[in-house]
Amino acid sequence: MGIILGENQYGKAENRVVRIYRETPRHEIKDINVGSALRGDFTAAHTDGDQRKVLPTDTQKQTAYAYAKEKGIASIEQYGLELARHFVDDYEPVDGARIEIEEYAWERAVVDGKEHDHTWVRKGQEVRTADITVEGKGEGQKTWVIGGLKDLVVLKSTGSEFHDFLEDEYTILQPTTDRVMSTSLVAKWRFTTTDVDWEAIYPAIKQIIVDTFATVQSLALQQTLYQMGKTILETYDFIAEVKLSAPNIHHFVYDLSPFGLENNKEVFNADDRPYGLIQATVTRDDAPDAGPAWTQQMAWLG
Numbered sequence: 001m002g003i004i005l006g007e008n009q010y011g012k013a014e015n016r017v018v019r020i021y022r023e024t025p026r027h028e029i030k031d032i033n034v035g036s037a038l039r040g041d042f043t044a045a046h047t048d049g050d051q052r053k054v055l056p057t058d059t060q061k062q063t064a065y066a067y068a069k070e071k072g073i074a075s076i077e078q079y080g081l082e083l084a085r086h087f088v089d090d091y092e093p094v095d096g097a098r099i100e101i102e103e104y105a106w107e108r109a110v111v112d113g114k115e116h117d118h119t120w121v122r123k124g125q126e127v128r129t130a131d132i133t134v135e136g137k138g139e140g141q142k143t144w145v146i147g148g149l150k151d152l153v154v155l156k157s158t159g160s161e162f163h164d165f166l167e168d169e170y171t172i173l174q175p176t177t178d179r180v181m182s183t184s185l186v187a188k189w190r191f192t193t194t195d196v197d198w199e200a201i202y203p204a205i206k207q208i209i210v211d212t213f214a215t216v217q218s219l220a221l222q223q224t225l226y227q228m229g230k231t232i233l234e235t236y237d238f239i240a241e242v243k244l245s246a247p248n249i250h251h252f253v254y255d256l257s258p259f260g261l262e263n264n265k266e267v268f269n270a271d272d273r274p275y276g277l278i279q280a281t282v283t284r285d286d287a288p289d290a291g292p293a294w295t296q297q298m299a300w301l302g
Ligand SMILES: O=c1[nH]c(=O)c2[nH]c(=O)[nH]c2[nH]1
Pocket: 162, 173, 219, 220, 221, 222, 248, 276, 278
C-alpha cells in the first residue's frame, strides 16, 4: 500500500497590519487583516520533516509587515498582488500563492466641528475584501483578483414583497406585499484584468449594491441579489462574475394585541436565527474560466 500526500498549502493567517502614513500632520490610516498561503512542492517537509524549501510562516508574516512600509497599501488589491507575486517570483519552490485581505474602515473623529488629523472612529460599516491568487512563474504566470465586501448590513422598511410561493401542508407563512427586508450582505466580484483603479471601483460597486437594494421593488431576496449582480456586470465589462450571499434577517411584526395596541407594521422582532440564507452567482456567459480564483484557503479546513 502506498500513502501519498494530497493537496497542501501553508501560510500565516490573520496578520493584523495597521499602516499609518505620517508624512504630513494630517495622518492617514489603513487597517487590514492579511492571510498568506503558499503552494508548491513541499512534499519533503511533510514526509521527512525537511524544511529546506520551506519559507517559514513567520517570514511570510514579517514580509506582510515589511511590505506595508516598503510598498505601501494604496489599495488592498495592489498590496495583495505585490505580496503574491513576490512569493511566487522570488522563491523557487513556490509555484502558487494566495493572499486574502480584509480592510476595516475608519473615519476621522470630528472635534470642535473639524475633522481631526490623527484620531479616527471605527466605521461600523462593511468590511472590504480582496482575494488574490498567483500561479506559475515568468511568461505563463496567471493572476486572479476578487474584490468584495462583507457585513454590509442594510434594511428597507417597505418595497419588499413575498407571495405566490409553493404551499404544502406545513406552510404557515402568510404572503405579503409589504414587509421589512434586511440582510448582512457578502459580495465578491471577479476581475478579468489587474489594470483597474482599485480605489475607485470599490465605492462604485458598493453604490450599485446599495442603489439596487433600495430601488428594486423586491419580490424576493433572490430577485434583488440577481439584479445586483446583473447591474454590476452590465456596468463593468472587466468583471466576469459576482457571488452574493445574503442572510434574510427576518423582521416579524410583534403581537401587541395582549396590550390592546394596534401594530401597523410599526414594531418588529428582529430575529437573529434561524435565518433564510439566499446565495447566488451571476456570471457573464463568455466569462473566462475562474480557475482557482474562488478557492478559499482560510475556509478550507476551518
Ligand atoms: O426573499 C425571500 N426568499 C425566500 O426564498 C423566502 N422564504 C421565506 O420563508 N421567506 C423568503 N423571502
